[in-house]
Amino acid sequence: MSNLDLNYPASYYAASANVHPEYPRLEGDIDCDVCIIGAGYTGLSAALHLLERGVDVVVLEQARVGWGASGRNGGQIVNSYSRDIDVIERTAGNRIAEQLGAMAFEGGRIIRELVERYSIQCDLKDGGVFAALNGKQMTELEHQKALWERYGYDKLELLDANGIGGVVASKRYVGGMLDHGGGHIHPLNLALGEAEAVRKLGGQIFERSEAIAISREEQPIVVTKGGSVRAKTLVIAGNAYLGGLVPELKAKSMPCGTQVIATEPLGDDLAKALIPQDYCIEDCNYLLDYYRLSADKRLLYGGGVVYGARDPQDIERLVRPKMLKTFPQLEAVKIEYRWTGNFLMTLSRLPQVGMLDDNILYSQGCSGHGVTYTHLAGRLLSERILGDSKRFDAFAALKHYPFPGGHLLQAPFSAIGAWYYSMRDRLGV
Numbered sequence: 060m061s062n063l064d065l066n067y068p069a070s071y072y073a074a075s076a077n078v079h080p081e082y083p084r085l086e087g088d089i090d091c092d093v094c095i096i097g098a099g100y101t102g103l104s105a106a107l108h109l110l111e112r113g114v115d116v117v118v119l120e121q122a123r124v125g126w127g128a129s130g131r132n133g134g135q136i137v138n139s140y141s142r143d144i145d146v147i148e149r150t151a152g153n154r155i156a157e158q159l160g161a162m163a164f165e166g167g168r169i170i171r172e173l174v175e176r177y178s179i180q181c182d183l184k185d186g187g188v189f190a191a192l193n194g195k196q197m198t199e200l201e202h203q204k205a206l207w208e209r210y211g212y213d214k215l216e217l218l219d220a221n222g223i224g225g226v227v228a229s230k231r232y233v234g235g236m237l238d239h240g241g242g243h244i245h246p247l248n249l250a251l252g253e254a255e256a257v258r259k260l261g262g263q264i265f266e267r268s269e270a271i272a273i274s275r276e277e278q279p280i281v282v283t284k285g286g287s288v289r290a291k292t293l294v295i296a297g298n299a300y301l302g303g304l305v306p307e308l309k310a311k312s313m314p315c316g317t318q319v320i321a322t323e324p325l326g327d328d329l330a331k332a333l334i335p336q337d338y339c340i341e342d343c344n345y346l347l348d349y350y351r352l353s354a355d356k357r358l359l360y361g362g363g364v365v366y367g368a369r370d371p372q373d374i375e376r377l378v379r380p381k382m383l384k385t386f387p388q389l390e391a392v393k394i395e396y397r398w399t400g401n402f403l404m405t406l407s408r409l410p411q412v413g414m415l416d417d418n419i420l421y422s423q424g425c426s427g428h429g430v431t432y433t434h435l436a437g438r439l440l441s442e443r444i445l446g447d448s449k450r451f452d453a454f455a456a457l458k459h460y461p462f463p464g465g466h467l468l469q470a471p472f473s474a475i476g477a478w479y480y481s482m483r484d485r486l487g488v
């Protein structure tokens with residue numbers, strides 16, 4: 060059993076969440092077609108795709124809907140994957156790359172479809188910018204544009220020094236690339252809206268119902284403190300918060316923390332001066348900064364990867380200097396919220412998708428860029444459960460690398476960083 064605080068963290072998102080119900084705890088033993096562990100985007104998207112096809116679904120959440128990364132993230136709708144399609148071409152071959160490339164822009168479309176179909180109020184805005192800090196990164200963006208266009212995507216626009224100056228009032232950048240198919244959302248309200256849609260379609264969500272054991276039988280049984288769910292199929296979507304429930308999944312991934320701060324409301328004039336078109340922005344560093352305006356004109360600024368930074372002052376000390384480096388003009392602006400969240404890193408930085416048994420499926424480890432991928436993952440999981448495995452199998456064909464050393468490597472990220480980078484370079488991934 061975990062010792063996690065099961066309430067929402069004191070984030071800007073929790074403070075501005077739409078009115079939402081508290082879902083019951085699971086009490087007693089029930090049966091269903093598909094049981095899903097985790098009410099983040101992966102689990103909720105899978106649930107919605109299944110419910111839309113008449114499948115009977117139960118979602119078990121140890122805390123609250125969107126309590127994990129899905130309700131804490133930067134809210135940036137970023138297309139493709141944490142490693143781009145050229146890396147997949149090199150490591151998995153052209154056939155798999157073609158299949159994954161064809162799906163690289165689908166997650167963003169799924170989000171927009173769900174928002175529209177279920178009238179989800181989540182402050183959806185179009186347009187995301189990749190900002191280059193130097194000439195090398197600008198060249199990489201040119202390469203990325205050509206790559207994505209090769210896979211049929213035509214919503215990109217390169218920005219020169221002048222162009223980037225027109226979308227973000229920071230002197231740090233030499234150029235950038237605007238993705239008109241990117242954008243941003245209030246992440247927790249997206250998750251809450253998806254949960255509400257699950258409920259309306261007849262799905263059952265149980266909060267504060269941690270899966271504490273899985274009995275792998277012909278029909279898997281998931282045990283919680285108050286009851287159990289027997290299902291024809293089980294989907295594991297606990298990602299970075301799954302802990303040790305499934306040792307095989309823990310062994311090949313590593314939770315990493317990243318932190319976000321939210322300023323006080325800046326007012327219309329200052330907000331418009333900073334990011335005139337209200338795009339979201341991320342820079343091109345490996346340990347990137349990501350930021351955007353909220354609907355009430357705060358700057359939400361995230362950055363860095365520090366395993367397990369939990370103390371609020373610590374978070375502000377880590378992230379505020381990054382914000383001021385980008386926007387020195389915000390020196391006098393107060394920080395009103397700070398929070399941390401965990402995403403799940405894999406060695407290849409590509410998602411891990413697969414089956415534990417014939418009737419237990421999982422998807423995890425989108426390594427930092429998961430808002431779009433997780434929505435795609437939900438669709439792929441549902442396709443596989445409904446008997447069409449082609450696209451699921453394309454992801455499942457990606458190689459999974461273990462994190463050798465087990466618990467040792469659950470140590471602070473910084474301590475293993477050197478090893479991680481050298482390993483990644485040696486693998487050429």
Ligand SMILES: Cc1cc2nc3c(=O)[nH]c(=O)nc-3n(C[C@H](O)[C@H](O)[C@H](O)COP(=O)(O)OP(=O)(O)OC[C@H]3O[C@@H](n4cnc5c(N)ncnc54)[C@H](O)[C@@H]3O)c2cc1C
Nearest residue numbers: 097099100101121127128129132133135270297400429430
């Ligand atoms: C601070 C932060 C900023 C980020 N910013 C961005 C961004 O701007 N753009 C982007 O694309 N990606 C971003 N990401 C990554 C993105 O948020 C994640 O990839 C994505 O939300 C993962 O969704 P998920 O459903 O797989 O996992 P989660 O949202 O973490 O959901 C997993 C759920 O499973 C539950 N769970 C786990 N174990 C159990 C159990 N045993 N029983 C019951 N329930 C269980 C957890 O409580 C949790 O609610 C960010 C991540 C963080 C942490």
